[in-house]
Amino acid sequence: MNLTPNLTSFVMHFGEMGSRWGFNRTVGQMYALLVISAEPLTANELAETLNISRGNVSMGLKELQSWQLVQVSHLPGDRKDYFRAIGSIWDMAKRVIEERRKREIDPTLSLLRDMLLDKPASAQEKHAQQRLQEIHDLLESVTNWTNELQRLSPDNLSTLLKLSSGVGKVLDMKDKFIGKEERKKNR
Amino acid sequence: MNLTPNLTSFVMHFGEMGSRWGFNRTVGQMYALLVISAEPLTANELAETLNISRGNVSMGLKELQSWQLVQVSHLPGDRKDYFRAIGSIWDMAKRVIEERRKREIDPTLSLLRDMLLDKPASAQEKHAQQRLQEIHDLLESVTNWTNELQRLSPDNLSTLLKLSSGVGKVLDMKDKFIGKEERKKNR
DNA sequence: TATAATTTTCAGAAATTACTGAAACTTCAA
DNA sequence: TTGAAGTTTCAGTAATTTCTGAAAATTATA
Incomplete structure (x- = not known):
């Protein structure tokens, strides 16, 4: 996924703030990205957009799930996991x-x-x-x-x-x- | 200063929690100690009681002062700085x-x-x-x-x-x- | 002004935390 | 079953944060 410069800076900012909110930089970035994204994203999309390793994304998603901040969903005929930020603000x-x-x-x-x-x-x-x-x-x-x-x-x-x-x-x-x-x- | 085992464990616990509250372990310990102490303490007393370096205490006190959580006071005829936790809960x-x-x-x-x-x-x-x-x-x-x-x-x-x-x-x-x-x- | 008492600073060491990437694992479909 | 598609794990490395301690700075006293 390609982000506009504005959105990129928001995602990065959220990463920096992440540590003050109790999770680490990449987890913060991942969450920001999921929040602003209209569509659910796959782990690979997250890794590519944020330039971080696939393994890191896996760990980060686990963390976000433990916070109950993201949900997994699936598309028919597609085995990939799709992630979205939970419900409303x-x-x-x-x-x-x-x-x-x-x-x-x-x-x-x-x-x-x-x-x-x-x-x-x-x-x-x-x-x-x-x-x-x-x-x-x-x-x-x-x-x-x-x-x-x-x-x-x-x-x-x-x-x-x-x-x-x-x-x-x-x-x-x-x-x-x-x-x-x-x-x-x-x- | 010598702490009872109970109080020691509180101080240590507060240190661990410190990182979740936005300051580091030793700063948390220092604050806990100041909170439970009936008397103001000197930087050296803090360092000795907590077994941390004098330099670290100096930095930690600066941090606590930036949070406006501690106050300095002085005793007549004594050049040392005495620290106490501010006011009420x-x-x-x-x-x-x-x-x-x-x-x-x-x-x-x-x-x-x-x-x-x-x-x-x-x-x-x-x-x-x-x-x-x-x-x-x-x-x-x-x-x-x-x-x-x-x-x-x-x-x-x-x-x-x-x-x-x-x-x-x-x-x-x-x-x-x-x-x-x-x-x-x-x- | 010299010196003694005290605090602060900060370079480097130690400890902790985060990240990578390859291997192991899981799941599904043929 | 086999293997393709995907996910998770984790040992090792990188990055960051914290801590030490000796030297520099500050402040009061004689």
């Missing part, structure tokens, strides 16, 4: 959030849980545990949020994202809202 | 969000903006631009959110996080709130 966002949570938060959260079960054995540990508790609570909240996000429909997710500038407003509102609900309950 | 969370946005989103967003200014020159580019537009919009929303988060007081940030199981609730609130505002306007 919202699906991608959800997957990235989910995967990063698994990799960046879960392991730490589970270690923190264990550590907090131990009684602090010294003044040093006592102070440390306080900080660890705070970190634990924060990470747990973040985890809850991401779980909740997974459940949202694309529509609601979109609404929520666009709400940004109103977070403050909504929070102020929350007091009134909760207040009202509480009053109802206690009536 | 909320401050840390904000810094991390802010820095990651700068590193992981801003550059891509700015490239996407440029690309979307060009008229698509081919069918290929036309299709690609549609996807790029979607990505652009998503990243822009995320950026708006993080900006908004920066502005939130620790109190509100905490409330927002704990609201987790109520992302749905946030949306409900928004509807009622907006609805009320609209009704007011139209009255």
